[in-house]
Amino acid sequence: MSTLVEEMLKQTPPPSGVKPSAKDFQSDQDVRWCPGCGDYSILAQTQRIMPDLGVPKHQTVFVSGIGCSSRFPYYMNTYGFHSIHGRATAIASGLKMARPDLSVWIVTGDGDGLSIGGNHMIHLLRRNLDVNVLLFNNQIYGLTKGQYSPTSEAGKVTKSSPYGSLDYPFNPAALALGSSATFVARTLDRDPKHMQATIKRAAEHKGTSFVEIYQNCNVFNDGAFFQFTEKDTKDDSVVFIEHGKPLVFGKEKDKGIRLNGFSPEVVSLKDGKYSINDLLVHNEKDTTLSFILADMTYKSHLPRPVGIFLAIDRPVYESEMTRQIAFAREKRGEGDMKKLLNSGDTWAVQ
Amino acid sequence: MTEKTTQNLDEVTIRFAGDSGDGMQLTGTQFTNTTAILGNDLSTLPDYPAEIRAPQGTLFGVSGFQIHFGSTEIHTPGDQCDVLVAMNAAALKVNVQSLILGGSIIVNTDGFNDKNLKLAGYPENPLKNGSLGKYKLYEVDISKLTALALQDLNISSKFVDRSKNFFALGMMYWMYNRPMDTTVDWLKEKFGNKPDIMEANLRVLKAGWNFAETTEIFNVRYDVAPAKLPPGKYRNITGNQAVAWGFMAAAKKANLDLFLGSYPITPASDILHELSMYKNFGVKTFQAEDEIAGITSAIGASFGGALGITTTSGPGVALKTEAIGLAVMVELPLVICNVQRGGPSTGLPTKTEQADLLQALYGRNGEAPVPIVAAATPADCFDAAFEASRIALKYMIPVFCMTDGYLGNGSEPWLIPDFDSLPDISTKFRIEAEGFFPYLRDETTLARPWAIPGTPGLEHRIGGLEKQNITGNVNYEPLNHELMVKLRIEKLERIANDIPLATVEGKPEGDLLVVGWGGTYGAIKSAVLREQQKGKSVSQLHLRHLNPFPKNLGEILYKFKTILVPELNMGQLIKVLRSKYLVPAVGLNKVQGLPFKSIEIETKIDEILKGKK
Ligand SMILES: Cc1ncc(C[n+]2csc(CCOP(=O)(O)OP(=O)(O)O)c2C)c(N)n1
Ligand code: SF4
Ligand SMILES: [Mg+2]
Numbered sequence: 001m002s003t004l005v006e007e008m009l010k011q012t013p014p015p016s017g018v019k020p021s022a023k024d025f026q027s028d029q030d031v032r033w034c035p036g037c038g039d040y041s042i043l044a045q046t047q048r049i050m051p052d053l054g055v056p057k058h059q060t061v062f063v064s065g066i067g068c069s070s071r072f073p074y075y076m077n078t079y080g081f082h083s084i085h086g087r088a089t090a091i092a093s094g095l096k097m098a099r100p101d102l103s104v105w106i107v108t109g110d111g112d113g114l115s116i117g118g119n120h121m122i123h124l125l126r127r128n129l130d131v132n133v134l135l136f137n138n139q140i141y142g143l144t145k146g147q148y149s150p151t152s153e154a155g156k157v158t159k160s161s162p163y164g165s166l167d168y169p170f171n172p173a174a175l176a177l178g179s180s181a182t183f184v185a186r187t188l189d190r191d192p193k194h195m196q197a198t199i200k201r202a203a204e205h206k207g208t209s210f211v212e213i214y215q216n217c218n219v220f221n222d223g224a225f226f227q228f229t230e231k232d233t234k235d236d237s238v239v240f241i242e243h244g245k246p247l248v249f250g251k252e253k254d255k256g257i258r259l260n261g262f263s264p265e266v267v268s269l270k271d272g273k274y275s276i277n278d279l280l281v282h283n284e285k286d287t288t289l290s291f292i293l294a295d296m297t298y299k300s301h302l303p304r305p306v307g308i309f310l311a312i313d314r315p316v317y318e319s320e321m322t323r324q325i326a327f328a329r330e331k332r333g334e335g336d337m338k339k340l341l342n343s344g345d346t347w348a349v350q
Numbered sequence: 351m352t353e354k355t356t357q358n359l360d361e362v363t364i365r366f367a368g369d370s371g372d373g374m375q376l377t378g379t380q381f382t383n384t385t386a387i388l389g390n391d392l393s394t395l396p397d398y399p400a401e402i403r404a405p406q407g408t409l410f411g412v413s414g415f416q417i418h419f420g421s422t423e424i425h426t427p428g429d430q431c432d433v434l435v436a437m438n439a440a441a442l443k444v445n446v447q448s449l450i451l452g453g454s455i456i457v458n459t460d461g462f463n464d465k466n467l468k469l470a471g472y473p474e475n476p477l478k479n480g481s482l483g484k485y486k487l488y489e490v491d492i493s494k495l496t497a498l499a500l501q502d503l504n505i506s507s508k509f510v511d512r513s514k515n516f517f518a519l520g521m522m523y524w525m526y527n528r529p530m531d532t533t534v535d536w537l538k539e540k541f542g543n544k545p546d547i548m549e550a551n552l553r554v555l556k557a558g559w560n561f562a563e564t565t566e567i568f569n570v571r572y573d574v575a576p577a578k579l580p581p582g583k584y585r586n587i588t589g590n591q592a593v594a595w596g597f598m599a600a601a602k603k604a605n606l607d608l609f610l611g612s613y614p615i616t617p618a619s620d621i622l623h624e625l626s627m628y629k630n631f632g633v634k635t636f637q638a639e640d641e642i643a644g645i646t647s648a649i650g651a652s653f654g655g656a657l658g659i660t661t662t663s664g665p666g667v668a669l670k671t672e673a674i675g676l677a678v679m680v681e682l683p684l685v686i687c688n689v690q691r692g693g694p695s696t697g698l699p700t701k702t703e704q705a706d707l708l709q710a711l712y713g714r715n716g717e718a719p720v721p722i723v724a725a726a727t728p729a730d731c732f733d734a735a736f737e738a739s740r741i742a743l744k745y746m747i748p749v750f751c752m753t754d755g756y757l758g759n760g761s762e763p764w765l766i767p768d769f770d771s772l773p774d775i776s777t778k779f780r781i782e783a784e785g786f787f788p789y790l791r792d793e794t795t796l797a798r799p800w801a802i803p804g805t806p807g808l809e810h811r812i813g814g815l816e817k818q819n820i821t822g823n824v825n826y827e828p829l830n831h832e833l834m835v836k837l838r839i840e841k842l843e844r845i846a847n848d849i850p851l852a853t854v855e856g857k858p859e860g861d862l863l864v865v866g867w868g869g870t871y872g873a874i875k876s877a878v879l880r881e882q883q884k885g886k887s888v889s890q891l892h893l894r895h896l897n898p899f900p901k902n903l904g905e906i907l908y909k910f911k912t913i914l915v916p917e918l919n920m921g922q923l924i925k926v927l928r929s930k931y932l933v934p935a936v937g938l939n940k941v942q943g944l945p946f947k948s949i950e951i952e953t954k955i956d957e958i959l960k961g962k963k
Contacts, residue, residue: 003632005655005802007778012806027811029823058806063650066814074811074824079803081653082813084676087646088640094647095803097634098609099654102803123639169814321634328629335631337602338769341595345532346585346766347387349576 005099025050027077033068038189038215042136044076045195052076053203055103063092065117067109067143069136070216087126089133096129100318103203104131110151114170118150125179127317128207134199135172135210138217139224145330158220173294173309176210177287183209184290185308188228189216194240194306201308207316228304241293241307246279249303255315256280257302264296266303276292284311354525354563358573361420363428364522366515367445368437368461370404370413373515374762378415379761380519384532385419386586386763389576392419393728393872395427395945396759400616400699407461412444421575425872425879427760429947435518437461437492439470446482454486456491456521458514460493484609488567492517492558499557500550509547511553520558525854527573532557580765587764589728589757590617593661593687594624595844596735598631601657603736603775606745609651611644612661621661641669645686649673652682653812654942655779655802657739661687663755665696669712677748678718678838680812681789681798684748685738689758690868692943701943702756704868705919710750711897711926717835719842721745721895724752726871729764731757734894740775743842744848746797754918756945757869788822795848796841798822845898852900854881856889859909862958865935866892867923869945870916876948881955888955893913896923904931911953912958914938916951 002010025047033039050060062079064070066085073080079102085092088106098102106113106124112128113121113135124133140158141147147160151172155164176184183205187198195213203211214225227233237251239257247257248269256279267274283289290310296302329335363685364381375396382394397414404411418428433454436442438461449455462477476482477489496514497507516533523530530897533555543550562568572610587595612622614637626635634656638644641662648658660670667688677684692698692707710722721741725734731753738751780786780799788810789798801808810822818825819833854863856878871892881888891906893899907913907927914933915924921937928935936955940946 003607004777004779005607005804008655008781009801009804012781012804029811056806058809059804061803073813076811077809079809080678080811080813081645081650082811082815083649084672084814087642087673090643090646091653093643094609094611094636094650094658095654096650097636097647098607098651098656098658099803102654119639120643123643274799325629325632325634329632332630335628335633337599337631340598340628340631341766341769342583342585344585345383345387346583347389348583349389349579349581 009101012126020051020057022051024048025077027075031075033070034219036218037068038138038217039069039136041192042134042195042213042215043072045192046134046199047076049196049200049203052200059101060105061095062107063088063095064107065109065112067112067141068217069107069109069142070112072107080094085233086112086115087120088112089117089120089257092131093127093129096131097318097321100130100322103155106131106133106233108133108135109142110135110137110139110149110172114150114175116171122175122179125181125210127178128182128314129317130206130208130319132202132209133211135212135318136215137172137212138215138221140217140221142217142220156198169298171294171297172212173297174291177290177294177310181210182207182312182314183308183312184294184310185210186212186214186306188214188225188229188306198308201311205311207314228306237303238306239303241282241305241309243282243284243308244282246276248276248279260293262292264302266301286306287312314321352720354569354571356571356573356633358575359420360422360574361424362433362526362572362574363418363431364433365414365416365431365445366439366518367412367414369406369441370399370401370411371406372413372437373512374413374415377515377519377884378417380533380536381522381528382417382761383586384523384528385417386584387532388528389579390419390421390574391577391579391763392417393424393427394761395756397944398700407438407440407466408568409440409444409470412441414441414445419574421577423505423577425429426948427945429949433894435522437514437518438465439472439476440474443470443472443624445655446654448529449485451484452486454488455482456488456490456518457517458492460491460597469887473557490521490561490567495557495561496554499553503546503550505546505550506791509550513551516551516554517558517561520555521562524559524562525568525571529573530559541939542624559765577709579763582765584763585766586761587729587732588620588759588761589725589731589753590689590759591624592622592729592764593735593753593758594621594730596732597625597657597659597685597739598628598633599732599769600736600739600774600775602631602813603772604657604739604777606777607656608633609649609653609656609658610661611638611658612636613638613641613644614664615663615666615760617691618661618663618666618687620758621687621689641666642673645670645673648684649677649680649682652684653802655800656681657685659685661689663689663691664693664709666708666711667706674720675714675716675718676814678714678720679814679817681746683742683746685735685742685751685801686748687735687738687751687753689724690754692941694754698943700755702754702869702945703918703941703943704754704870705922705941707754707867707896707919707922708925709789710752717839719839720748720750720897721842721845722750722752723894725898726868726892726894728757728760732764732767736772740773740847743775743777744797745795745845746800747841752868779805779806780808787820788812789817790820791837794844796837796844802847843898846901849895849900851902852891852893852906854891854906858889858906859888860887861910862888862912862955863891863907863910863913864888864914864916864951864955865891865893865907865927866916867896870918873946873948874916874951877955878949880948886955886959893923899930900963907931907933912936914955916946916954918946
């Protein structure tokens with residue numbers, strides 16, 4: 001006997017084959033972020049790539065926690081669940097286990113996903129459910145009006161740290177890798193093309209995709225990432241890592257990253273000492289390398305790595321669950337409640 | 351061989367006690383299963399320490415298992431025991447006061463060496479100094495006899511020590527005239543691939559039986575005839591197993607997948623263990639990283655169209671609190687099963703208590719009404735879980751299903767229900783896009799539609815922010831909030847139209863009504879029955895539904911001169927009854943981590959009736 005869910009899916013064939021547009025993914029709700037907030041760009045890029053993913057909106061679900069970023073689902077014309085602080089990852093896990101047929105997205109913030117929800121995040125990543133995490137990192141608590149977050153730099157002066165924060169920040173990419181994530185990437189709110197490409201790759205990945213998005217909170221932490229996003233500085237401050245390509249950066253593409261032992265170092269391609277052949281070539285299948293690259297993050301003598309650190313295959317949690325169920329059914333037959341109730345030691349009273 | 355006589359007994363209570371490593375729980379369970387199959391009515395009380403292997407021979411390491419069985423109806427595990435099997439000095443010391451005067455003690459003399467006596471705090475050997483003169487003392491060197499039975503097998507002394515419980519079991523089977531088949535079959539299945547271990551255990555079991563039959567120590571054996579239970583097919587079941595099966599039956603009846611999100615916690619873990627076996631029923635069990643992920647994953651599964659449940663004990667409920675509020679707000683079906691234990695904080699993990707009622711009723715921020723269903727006996731846990739699921743699905747609401755450690759671990763014979771005649775709890779998903787609003791309610795139940803992801807045209811967003819009536823859009827308007835708060839409360843109140851009226855066991859009016867809830871049912875029942883036999887005007891009312899209450903509850907309460915509310919807490923139900931019905935109820939409260947003895951309730955009733963003008 002098929003369950004009610006299976007019956008529903010049978011009764012409701014998907015709508016016509018016309019390819020939806022970005023507009024079809026916009027809900028009728030007014031977007032309420034502060035003008036100039038980096039969240040707008042993330043919403044726009046996500047809506048733009050949705051039609052290309054080939055998943056109809058009724059099969060797409062956005063789950064979020066609490067924070068400015070977590071308002072995201074209200075603006076997507078898909079199914080959505082704006083839940084409680086830090087728990088989007090766990091809610092999405094249950095949803096995906098119950099409904100492997102759905103495309104499930106998690107939208108979270110640096111506070112939501114790494115502070116109050118840090119525990120669920122690391123466990124989601126090691127389990128490797130086939131869901132996508134978009135972590136909006138603005139290095140601040142936006143919704144509660146500007147306290148330091150677990151990604152704020154040490155010494156940061158905020159309302160709750162007038163003498164400077166004593167916390168050392170998380171490096172989200174390294175945390176994800178340390179949690180055995182199978183897809184880890186970083187992108188920028190002010191680089192729409194890179195963001196679109198990254199989110200698309202995340203969607204295609206089978207397993208949990210973790211995408212950290214540097215997002216400007218122009219009200220409480222304005223300019224936190226300008227060094228990496230603004231014209232004057234970005235070329236010399238960011239190295240875009242791409243699978244199979246050497247790590248070259250700089251306005252003139254005149255600098256590169258070379259490995260000295262296990263340590264990355266910046267070399268010049270101009271002074272004749274090193275050529276492009278000496279540079280580190282990125283391999284997104286190499287877990288060891290992914291750690292080395294992610295570790296460049298807070299080192300002031302190195303450019304900030306942006307791109308896909310790791311994309312590897314590992315069995316997907318809900319598929320394994322489905323497989324176990326199929327195995328049990330094959331081995332023990334479809335469960336029969338009547339038989340179960342009457343199983344084991346029973347006796348009759350006349 | 352000596353002449354052996356047989357006597358008939360109506361009922362008897364046996365307590366097996368030993369070190370936590372002595373296998374007393376296993377011994378008790380085996381004796382219970384055999385006794386159940388013989389057709390006796392029974393009730394059990396496992397009582398074990400929180401430490402897995404407490405230091406050997408210590409008082410706090412004593413593990414006990416009490417079984418009360420008979421040819422009459424049995425409602426409790428027995429206030430006192432008639433027979434105590436004590437595997438060492440500490441077990442004797444801890445349990446001897448629960449033995450009736452003139453009761454029997456069967457001791458393993460090997461457990462009374464100097465070290466044992468010292469650990470148990472006996473200045474001298476109680477077996478030798480006549481201090482047990484009020485009892486019938488049977489001294490058996492169980493350890494030595496076990497070793498003898500195994501001497502020609504090549505078996506370690508550690509194993510010999512571990513299997514001595516089967517010797518004790520064999521003796522008790524002989525004494526109470528029970529066949530060994532059930533245990534023999536169990537051993538064969540359990541150790542099928544370890545034939546030497548199976549063989550050794552079988553030998554020890556039979557050695558115990560043969561010893562009892564041949565030795566001159568025992569010259570009386572007892573018959574306890576089958577009970578006259580309602581006709582039908584029976585099995586023995588623990589509360590935790592019954593809860594698990596109740597959820598499975600509900601999911602099957604509703605044609606939904608069952609999803610359990612749970613984090614291990616005593617005494618609820620067995621529900622997780624049980625459900626994780628039934629993958630072939632499509633049951634999905636998820637051992638989450640914590641209690642919060644346990645419940646929130648279940649909420650996610652419910653959003654996707656499964657019957658989401660989470661099982662835990664009090665400390666876990668504390669952690670789930672915020673998520674329960676979310677489920678109230680998003681109006682999704684969910685069952686939270688609380689197998690209560692002694693609190694607060696970590697409290698008494700392996701002991702029972704009913705001190706989480708107010709937590710279930712009020713333990714959330716904001717006005718967050720949650721229905722509460724409570725189980726009365728171990729087998730009744732099946733019906734409670736089924737009923738909690740029914741309400742959750744029909745009203746789109748999170749529901750508490752309350753049991754406790756005593757119910758969860760305790761067991762009793764269960765008249766196996768006919769699956770086909772269980773109530774129809776079928777539900778349906780909203781499919782039509784025409785006229786769909788996420789918070790447009792059913793006129794009768796006030797439930798909102800269950801529209802699950804994957805349905806074309808019903809894309810919508812839910813969340814913990816206040817909803818606008820009907821549309822479900824985020825809304826902060828003052829009057830809308832008040833309306834929504836009231837609607838959520840009214841939805842809960844309407845459940846009262848859909849649950850059975852409360853029934854009185856005994857006369858519908860009189861001097862005293864004993865009102866209870868949860869696992870105290872059996873103890874209250876025994877006490878009330880004895881009062882009724884004494885001709886006293888005493889009745890009983892036991893509540894299955896604690897929120898909302900049955901509609902006629904007030905009416906019934908007003909018909910009695912006095913209301914007595916026995917609870918294993920400092921007075922929680924009584925607070926609610928007093929404030930809701932303004933009745934001058936009297937409490938009887940016990941918080942010792944143990945169930946009520948029926949005599950405690952009987953004494954209180956006598957006291958009240960005596961004081962009456
Ligand atoms: C249980 C709980 N604790 C605290 C809060 C208050 N709170 C809401 S959002 C937030 C921090 C959000 O920061 P982040 O996740 O970085 O999101 P952002 O607003 O920056 O996008 C906090 C502390 C809450 N909603 N719930
Ligand atoms: S507070 Fe910051 S993060 Fe929040 S909406 Fe405003 S700009 Fe964006
Ligand atoms: Mg933030």
